[in-house]
Amino acid sequence: MTKTDIQRQLTTVFxxxxxxxxxxxxxSTTAQDVENWDSITHVDLIGAVEKSFGIRFTVKDIRGLTNxxxxxxxxxxxxx
Amino acid sequence: xxxxxxxxxxxxALGLVAFYLSPSHWRPSxxxxxxxxxxxxxxxxxxxxLLSVTTGVYLAARWIEGRSAEHSKFALATIxxxxxxxxxxxxxxxxxxxxxxxxxxxxxxxxxxxxxxxGLSYYLFKAIGYLLDxxxxxxxxxxxFVSLALYLSFFPQIVSGPIQRAGxxxxxxxxxxxxxxxxxxVGLRRILFGMFKKVVIAxxxxxxxxxxxxxxxxxxxxxxxxxxxxxxxxxxADFSGITDIAIGLGLLFGIRGPENFDLPYFASNIQVFWRRxxxxxxxxxxxxxxxxxxxxxxxxxxxxxxxxxxxxxxAIGLWHGPKWTYAAFGxxxxxxMIVSALTxxxxxxxxxxxxxxxxxxxxxxxxxxxHLMVFTHIFFSADSLRLALTYVVSILPAIRRxxxxxxxxxxxxxxxxxxxxxxxxxxLAAMEAIHWxxxxxxxxxxxxxxxxxxxxxxxxASILILVLSIKTTMTFIYAQF
Numbered sequence: 001m002t003k004t005d006i007q008r009q010l011t012t013v014f015x016x017x018x019x020x021x022x023x024x025x026x027x028s029t030t031a032q033d034v035e036n037w038d039s040i041t042h043v044d045l046i047g048a049v050e051k052s053f054g055i056r057f058t059v060k061d062i063r064g065l066t067n068x069x070x071x072x073x074x075x076x077x078x079x080x
Numbered sequence: 081x082x083x084x085x086x087x088x089x090x091x092x093a094l095g096l097v098a099f100y101l102s103p104s105h106w107r108p109s110x111x112x113x114x115x116x117x118x119x120x121x122x123x124x125x126x127x128x129x130l131l132s133v134t135t136g137v138y139l140a141a142r143w144i145e146g147r148s149a150e151h152s153k154f155a156l157a158t159i160x161x162x163x164x165x166x167x168x169x170x171x172x173x174x175x176x177x178x179x180x181x182x183x184x185x186x187x188x189x190x191x192x193x194x195x196x197x198x199g200l201s202y203y204l205f206k207a208i209g210y211l212l213d214x215x216x217x218x219x220x221x222x223x224x225f226v227s228l229a230l231y232l233s234f235f236p237q238i239v240s241g242p243i244q245r246a247g248x249x250x251x252x253x254x255x256x257x258x259x260x261x262x263x264x265x266v267g268l269r270r271i272l273f274g275m276f277k278k279v280v281i282a283x284x285x286x287x288x289x290x291x292x293x294x295x296x297x298x299x300x301x302x303x304x305x306x307x308x309x310x311x312x313x314x315x316x317a318d319f320s321g322i323t324d325i326a327i328g329l330g331l332l333f334g335i336r337g338p339e340n341f342d343l344p345y346f347a348s349n350i351q352v353f354w355r356r357x358x359x360x361x362x363x364x365x366x367x368x369x370x371x372x373x374x375x376x377x378x379x380x381x382x383x384x385x386x387x388x389x390x391x392x393x394x395a396i397g398l399w400h401g402p403k404w405t406y407a408a409f410g411x412x413x414x415x416x417m418i419v420s421a422l423t424x425x426x427x428x429x430x431x432x433x434x435x436x437x438x439x440x441x442x443x444x445x446x447x448x449x450x451h452l453m454v455f456t457h458i459f460f461s462a463d464s465l466r467l468a469l470t471y472v473v474s475i476l477p478a479i480r481r482x483x484x485x486x487x488x489x490x491x492x493x494x495x496x497x498x499x500x501x502x503x504x505x506x507x508l509a510a511m512e513a514i515h516w517x518x519x520x521x522x523x524x525x526x527x528x529x530x531x532x533x534x535x536x537x538x539x540x541a542s543i544l545i546l547v548l549s550i551k552t553t554m555t556f557i558y559a560q561f
Contacts, residue, residue, distance in 0.1 A: 019425065036428075038351065039366045040385065040421050043374040059372045063216045 001079050006053075006072050013052050017045045027069030053079055081121040082559075083239065083325050084275065084550075091118065092329070099333060104257030108226050111234070111256070111333055118235040119198070126197030133167065134229045136160070137207045141214045141221035141228075157215035161208055168204050172196040173402045198559070199238040201399060205364055206232055210246040212368055219247045227253055236329035240322045240558040242340045242360035252335050260334065267331030269539075273514065274324025276542050278556065279549045281507045282318035284500060285310045291495035293461060296471040300488035304475045307494070311461050312454045313508055315557060316345065319358070322556040343515055348445040350416045350452060351424070354396075361399065365392055382422065389421060390414040400460075405468055409460040416452055 001009075007025060015023045018036055031037040037045070046057055049071075055078040065071055081088050095114045102110050120127040140160035147153045210231070213219045222228040231249050292299050292307025299307070323340040330337045338360045347353035354362050370392040377384030390411070397410020431438045455472075462468035473479055477486035491498045517523035527535070 019428075036424070038355065039370055039374075040351070040389075043371065043378055043385075046375070047378045057375075059375050060216050062371070062375070063367075064218055 001076065003072060003076065006075050006079070007068075009052060010049065010068070010072065010075065013048045014045070017041065017048050025068045027067060027072070029068040030066065049075065055079060081118060083322070083329075083556075084278070087121075092332075096332060107256045108224075108230055108253065112226055112230045115230060115233040115235040115238070119233055119238060122198045126200075129167075129171075129197055129200075130203065130233055131229075133164070133204070133207060134225075134232050136163065137211060137232070138222070138225055138228050141211055144211065144215050145221040153215060157211060160211050164204050164208050164211075168200065171200055199240075202241050202243055203232045203238060205243050205361075206246065209243075209364060209368055213246055219250070222250065234330070234335065236326045236333075236335075237337055240319070240326065240556055241358075242323055242326060242338045243364050244335075244337050244360065245364075248338065249335065256334050258334075263331045263334070263336070267328040270324045270328030270331065272328075272539060272542055272546075274321040274326075274328060275546055277317045277321035277324065277511060279546050281504060281511065282314050282321055282557075283549070284496065284504055285314035285317065287495045288501070289314055289461070291493075293467075293471070296467070296474045297482060298484070299474070299494070300484045300490075301475050301477045301480065301486040302489050303494055304471060306489070308454050308458055308471070308475070312345075312450075312457045315457060315461075316341070317508070317511065318557045322558055341515075342519075343512065345450050345453070345512075346446050347449050348442075349424070350413070350420045350449055353449050353453060354413075354417065362396065365395055369395055385421065386418045389417045393417055404465045405459050405462050408465060408468065409456050412456045412459065416456075 011023065011025050014025060014034070015021050018034055018041070020035070023034065031042070046062060050056055053075055055075065057074070057078075061074055061078075065074065081091060091114075095110075099107055099110050099114075116127060116131075119130060137160070140156065144153050144156045144160070147156060210219075210228070214221045222231075227250060230253065231244075231246060234244075234249070237244060289307055289311045292304055293311065296304055296307075320341045327337045327339070340359050342356040342359065344353055344357040347356050370388055373391060374385065374388040377388055380387070393414035394407065394410040397406040397408070397413070400406045400409075431441050458471050459465070459468045462471060474482070480486065491501065496504075517527070
């Protein structure tokens with residue numbers, strides 16, 4: 001998958017989890033930029049991303065994430 | 081040596097002179113010496129424990145980092161964290177559990193093992209966070225023993241926090257040789273504001289609270305309700321006061337600690353409240369307990385979420401000590417949080433579909449959240465569950481069984497005059513206005529650029545009120561945890 005493919009699919013997941021059809025993502029997007037992205041919805045998001053991409057994250061994987069750019073790179077390293 | 085004692089004032093003055101006259105490469109050692117001198121003024125055996133924990137954590141982090149195999153890193157990290165939790169359990173929970181969540185068992189004299197060393201929960205949480213960060217490879221293990229020892233013992237933070245993250249501390253530690261005079265002034269201002277909150281507001285509210293909470297059955301519904309409101313406000317003024325002093329003291333030495341409060345009583349719901357109250361503890365628990373737990377239980381859906389929230393909130397409650405009242409405080413908050421988390425989407429949708437009602441939500445949300453917290457604080461403040469339940473029952477006019485008129489409001493009986501109470505309300509409003517203004521760039525700028533006479537007049541007026549209000553013995557509520 002290319003980075004653009006991952007970002008497009010990830011945007012769909014974000015819109016679904018946060019119930020916001022107009023949500024746009026870029027590499028520097030953080031939890032501060034998305035309404036209701038807190039510690040509770042964060043794991044809902046992780047679960048939805050795992051389901052959508054057919055991958056599995058560990059706690060160690062998600063600890064280092066600081067923005068959507070990191071998230072995309074992590075997904076790219078796990079998808080076949 | 082309390083932050084509000086004359087001895088501490090002398091200690092601080094001497095420490096500042098020593099710190100700023102030292103060559104820059106000696107400053108960490110001077111600060112470490114001060115921190116250990118401060119801590120040993122409370123307890124020498126406690127100091128030995130602090131040094132032992134520091135040595136163990138230093139070595140464990142180096143060993144974790146030095147291993148290449150994941151299972152070996154994991155095993156070492158698990159043993160080290162379990163060891164720290166054991167220390168916490170033995171010193172803070174062990175003896176009380178022997179008395180089944182009660183006071184000291186009869187026949188056992190007070191001794192070192194019965195008293196948790198000062199600041200134990202704070203420095204152990206710092207140590208656990210540091211070890212997990214090294215294990216998760218989000219930061220390297222410290223090569224310098226002095227830097228780690230200073231992080232764990234840093235005297236402004238060891239009494240009542242805030243719980244600063246290791247990465248944030250070590251980044252600032254590297255710049256100790258470049259003190260900022262502006263930050264020094266900000267630090268002095270924060271200390272003055274913190275002392276004002278504690279001495280003038282919290283301790284005055286405490287007079288009323290001590291009276292109503294000691295024998296709830298002797299007061300009317302309205303008096304008990306006033307007592308409950310005043311306790312929540314006292315707790316806030318007291319705890320945010322000591323946090324201000326801690327942050328201010330840190331700034332005098334070039335270390336900015338994390339904020340602990342962000343207008344919590346204006347939170348729109350209970351989830352937002354817990355993101356704005358004791359933030360350094362709740363964010364620590366979110367990262368090192370809630371998220372790993374929630375990740376492990378994510379396959380269980382709503383049940384997993386509810387379980388992770390409840391365990392997290394119970395941990396927040398029991399972090400304060402092994403008492404049923406703290407467990408109840410955590411459990412009630414857990415229920416509130418679960419209900420809030422599970423209904424948030426539906427509530428948002430409802431108010432989107434009913435736009436005119438959204439205005440009501442903007443003020444009803446904070447009002448409801450504040451009252452929910454006042455309710456849970458009745459359990460937090462009570463000496464026993466029975467006393468807490470008596471308090472709750474005595475508030476409710478329909479089921480209370482005393483001859484006292486439910487709506488009586490006898491100020492002298494509650495320990496303060498109505499004039500003092502109104503002055504305290506004005507003080508609390510001013511306190512929140514300052515909190516709000518400090519967050520706004522415009523108002524911050526206006527204050528800094530105000531005429532010197534006005535600013536210094538304000539400082540001197542605050543100091544005068546402080547001196548007039550000061551009592552001989554003062555303790556902070558959060559210094560006991």
